[in-house]
Amino acid sequence: MSGGPESTVSRETTSRETDHQSDQATSSGNGDDGFTAPYNGISVEETPIGAAAHRASQVLHPHSVSLPKPPERRILTIANQKGGVGKTTSAVNLASALAVQGLTVLVIDLDPQGNASTALGVAHHSGVPSSYELLLGEVTAAEAIQKSPHNDRLFCIPATIDLAGAEIELVSMVAREGRLKGALSEKALGEVDADFILIDCPPSLGLLTVNAMVAAKEVLIPIQCEYYALEGVGQLLRNIELVQAHLNPDLHVSTVLLTMYDGRTKLADQVAEEVRTHFGDAVLRAVIPRSVKVSEAPGYGMTVLDYDPGSRGAMSYLDAGRELAARTAHITKQEQR
Ligand code: ATP
Ligand code: MG
Numbered sequence: 060m061s062g063g064p065e066s067t068v069s070r071e072t073t074s075r076e077t078d079h080q081s082d083q084a085t086s087s088g089n090g091d092d093g094f095t096a097p098y099n100g101i102s103v104e105e106t107p108i109g110a111a112a113h114r115a116s117q118v119l120h121p122h123s124v125s126l127p128k129p130p131e132r133r134i135l136t137i138a139n140q141k142g143g144v145g146k147t148t149s150a151v152n153l154a155s156a157l158a159v160q161g162l163t164v165l166v167i168d169l170d171p172q173g174n175a176s177t178a179l180g181v182a183h184h185s186g187v188p189s190s191y192e193l194l195l196g197e198v199t200a201a202e203a204i205q206k207s208p209h210n211d212r213l214f215c216i217p218a219t220i221d222l223a224g225a226e227i228e229l230v231s232m233v234a235r236e237g238r239l240k241g242a243l244s245e246k247a248l249g250e251v252d253a254d255f256i257l258i259d260c261p262p263s264l265g266l267l268t269v270n271a272m273v274a275a276k277e278v279l280i281p282i283q284c285e286y287y288a289l290e291g292v293g294q295l296l297r298n299i300e301l302v303q304a305h306l307n308p309d310l311h312v313s314t315v316l317l318t319m320y321d322g323r324t325k326l327a328d329q330v331a332e333e334v335r336t337h338f339g340d341a342v343l344r345a346v347i348p349r350s351v352k353v354s355e356a357p358g359y360g361m362t363v364l365d366y367d368p369g370s371r372g373a374m375s376y377l378d379a380g381r382e383l384a385a386r387t388a389h390i391t392k393q394e395q396r
Contacts, residue, residue, distance in 0.1 A: 125161040126384040133387065134243070134256040135314070136275040141291045142262035144283040145318035147174040148353060149379075150259040152372075153279075153316075154179075155362035156380030157255055158213040165204065165253040168218035169239070169271055170261040171225075176217035180360030181205040183217035191221040194229065194238045194270065201249030209365045214251050222267070229266045236266065236306055240274040264298050272302040277313035279383075282334050284320040284327040284346075289334070313386070315342040316379060319349045345378035 137150045147170065154164040168175040168183070169190055176183035183189065188203040193216060200216060207213035229235045243256065257279075258271040272278065278299055282288050296312070303310045315338045321327045335342050347353070350372035356363040363372045 126157065126381065127387060128162065128254055129384070129387040132253060132256065133277060134258070134275040135277045135279045136258045136260060136268075136271040137279045137281065138260040138268055138271065138295065139280050139282070139292070140262055140264045140268070140295055141283075141287075144288070145281040145316075145347065146170075146262070147178065147259050148357075149279070149281045149316055149318060149347070149376075150257045151175050151178040151357075152353070152362050152364065152376040153380050153383065154213055154255070154257050155207075155210065155364045156376045157384060158207075158210045159364055159377070160380060160384070161212070162254040162384065163212045163214075163252060164255045164257065165214045165216065165248075165251060167216045167239075167256060167258045167271075169222070169258055169267050170218055171220060171223035172261070173218045173220070173222075174357065175259040176215060177360065178357035178362060179213070179215045180208045181215045181217050183219050185219050185221060187217060187219055189217045189219040189222065190239075191219060191225055193242045194222075194225055195232075196238070196242070199249070200242055200247040201251070204249070204251055209361060214253070226265045226267060229270075236269050236273050239270040243274055264295070268298075269302060269306075272299065272310055273307045275307075276309045276311070278310065279314040279316060280312060281316045281318045282330070283318050284324075284330045286326070288330045289337075312338070312341055314383060316345075316347065317342065318347040320346045321349045343379050343382050345375055345382055347375045347379065348372065 137146045139146055150166055154166045158164045166175055166179060167190055173183045182205065188198045190203070192198040193200060193203050203216045204214050205217060207215060229238065232238065234241070239258075256275075258275060260268045260271050280292070280295065282292070299310060299312060315334060317331050317334060320331065331346065348371050350363075350370060352367045352370040353363045353372035356366035359366055363370060363376065367373060
């Protein structure tokens with residue numbers, strides 16, 4: 060990647076306000092949520108409670124919105140070796156957004172921290188069949204899959220603390236980079252006919268992340284609209300190129316998601332602009348705002364769509380999910396060329 064994306068982001072910010080104000084001030088970016096439809100002659104946008112209720116009803120009664128099923132299962136690796144950029148938050152909330160809108164989604168927690176398992180409210184104490192046993196070939200995917208307590212179409216293969224040793228244990232194994240791919244065959248998934256599989260990676264570029272990149276066709280990179288956001292992205296792209304060259308020729312960066320956007324800072328706009336210049340169409344138009352609700356939800360074992368369906372965070376992930384699903388046709392066409 061010539062020049063690299065790590066070049067010229069200014070470290071300057073403007074005023075700082077509270078997170079709550081930020082929630083109100085930012086939007087999900089594409090403006091097509093339909094909250095402006097008049098209700099009893101008054102635009103719902105005019106009353107904050109009305110707007111929130113309208114948005115919540117869209118999430119809670121999504122039957123009118125049904126996303127197109129991809130022609131074939133889409134597997135996305137959610138990777139960025141920088142820590143705390145929103146990988147897990149995006150994995151679980153995008154999964155929830157897709158499931159709420161009619162698709163079947165499996166999240167694979169490939170991070171020993173087990174944050175995705177926590178956020179999805181599934182058991183992940185030591186001894187539970189997990190991604191660790193899956194990589195070692197001790198259980199099938201079907202045996203490790205758990206259903207989310209909040210959505211019948213949302214599933215998770217959890218991560219337990221045992222996964223912390225997997226990077227070392229895998230080193231001596233046969234076909235160590237392809238173990239996850241091997242474990243995700245149609246037959247191994249059993250009854251879970253997932254339209255999307257989202258793999259939440261740890262903040263490193265070790266064997267766990269490589270396994271995720273070999274198992275997937277697409278990489279989704281979350282980028283935090285903050286200081287040093289693009290640091291390390293060049294290295295991530297070089298690793299993707301290496302995996303593509305040696306292990307998985309189909310792998311490509313299909314999606315970039317801007318997270319923790321704070322519209323009151325110049326920096327957030329500068330980062331967003333630079334990312335759009337570098338990654339072009341891969342960047343989703345929907346942007347995830349910095350939102351207290353998003354950060355509170357995992358504490359209740361919920362995604363933000365379950366925790367506060369009317370919040371900006373929930374709406375922005377719904378938008379992002381919709382955009383991601385709508386890209387199916389585009390991606391398939393590109394691949395056929
Ligand atoms: P790690 O590299 O440790 O796996 P990560 O990239 O998965 O981290 P997250 O765990 O998703 O990042 O997010 C890091 C922190 O930022 C968490 O505390 C999360 O709740 C918070 N966070 C993520 N997205 C948002 C948001 N849109 N608004 C506010 N807080 C957020
Ligand atoms: Mg994480």
